[in-house]
Amino acid sequence: xxxxxxxxxxxxxxxxxxxxxxxxxxxxxxxxxxxxxxxxxxxxxxxxxxxxxxxxxxxxxxxxxxxxxxxxxxxxxxxxxxxxxxxxxxxxxxxxxxxxxxxxxxxxxxxxxxxxxxxxxxxxxxxxxxxxxxxxxxxxxxxxxxxxxxxxxxxxxxxxxxxxxxxxxxxxxxxxxxxxxxxxxxxxxxxxxxxxxxxxxxxxxxxxxxxxxxxxxxxxxxxxxxxxxxxxxxxxxxxxxxxxxxxxxxxxxxxxxxxxxxxxxxxxxxxxxxxxxx
DNA sequence: CCTTAGTCCTGCATGC
DNA sequence: TGCATGCAGGACTAAG
Numbered sequence: 112x113x114x115x116x117x118x119x120x121x122x123x124x125x126x127x128x129x130x131x132x133x134x135x136x137x138x139x140x141x142x143x144x145x146x147x148x149x150x151x152x153x154x155x156x157x158x159x160x161x162x163x164x165x166x167x168x169x170x171x172x173x174x175x176x177x178x179x180x181x182x183x184x185x186x187x188x189x190x191x192x193x194x195x196x197x198x199x200x201x202x203x204x205x206x207x208x209x210x211x212x213x214x215x216x217x218x219x220x221x222x223x224x225x226x227x228x229x230x231x232x233x234x235x236x237x238x239x240x241x242x243x244x245x246x247x248x249x250x251x252x253x254x255x256x257x258x259x260x261x262x263x264x265x266x267x268x269x270x271x272x273x274x275x276x277x278x279x280x281x282x283x284x285x286x287x288x289x290x291x292x293x294x295x296x297x298x299x300x301x302x303x304x305x306x307x308x309x310x311x312x313x314x315x316x317x318x319x320x321x322x323x324x325x326x327x328x329x330x331x332x333x334x335x336x337x338x339x340x341x342x343x344x345x346x347x348x349x350x351x352x353x354x355x356x357x358x359x360x361x362x363x364x365x366x367x368x369x370x371x372x373x374x375x376x377x378x379x380x381x382x383x384x385x386x387x388x389x
Numbered sequence: 390c391c392t393t394a395g396t397c398c399t400g401c402a403t404g405c
Numbered sequence: 406t407g408c409a410t411g412c413a414g415g416a417c418t419a420a421g
Contacts, residue, residue, distance in 0.1 A: 112414065187414055188399080221398045223415065260391080269416080277414075367414075396418080
């Protein structure tokens with residue numbers, strides 16, 4: 112599942128090769144991979160030229176030279192594959208052909224990914240919260256929030272904070288010593304400070320490792336990331352905590368699996384926890 | 390404002 | 406073996 116570090120890795124591979132390239136032909140194999148009308152999307156994007164490639168939250172963004180933008184959200188299983196040749200791929204949802212026959216393939220097994228074209232006068236991704244690297248701003252938002260939702264839920268809310276998904280939310284809460292079910296407005300200030308500082312560190316380390324490959328994620332040159340070998344709690348239920356050897360627990364928060372160490376991430380007080388509802 | 394449940398999807402694991 | 410069921414999850418929507 113591509114989160115911020117995986118998307119950043121993808122962007123870093125595409126940025127040196129795509130700017131200056133023109134979309135010569137676009138083939139859509141699954142209409143719903145396009146937000147809005149797929150035919151119109153193809154019509155409006157054909158013959159456009161890529162100016163820059165960048166990341167915002169979990170979105171890969173292509174700035175077109177005429178001021179418009181193409182965004183791609185990879186969902187759960189989306190991949191961008193940049194290659195000179197065609198490969199058999201039963202999950203191919205879209206194919207972008209550039210001049211000199213270079214190809215960008217959008218592959219997406221579970222079909223949760225979405226591509227969207229933005230007009231020049233539209234503000235891009237207006238509902239996204241700040242990037243986690245804006246430490247001061249994130250700390251301020253966390254400190255000021257009156258939200259009673261579980262802190263984990265807030266971290267996953269892209270309007271509050273952009274780019275964090277299930278894996279890195281669990282890792283960041285472990286690093287900050289916060290129980291994931293703590294109400295956001297009840298987390299002690301010193302823990303919030305730790306969270307705002309640890310989160311960007313965790314993301315940077317994951318980027319250095321070219322992302323976390325659990326099953327589907329690959330870079331555009333189809334290599335795997337290696338950050339899965341460095342995860343401390345995510346997916347490690349019933350295994351010893353790397354810090355204190357207490358067994359990692361798995362619980363559900365808003366229908367999402369959450370992993371934490373009961374000793375390193377103690378609840379501030381039992382009655383403060385967001386209760387579990389089946 | 391907040392929440393939960395349902396939807397979209399497929400592959401994989403499990404159980405009979 | 407084969408079929409049914411359940412699970413995973415990000416973003417979005419509807420309903421309370």
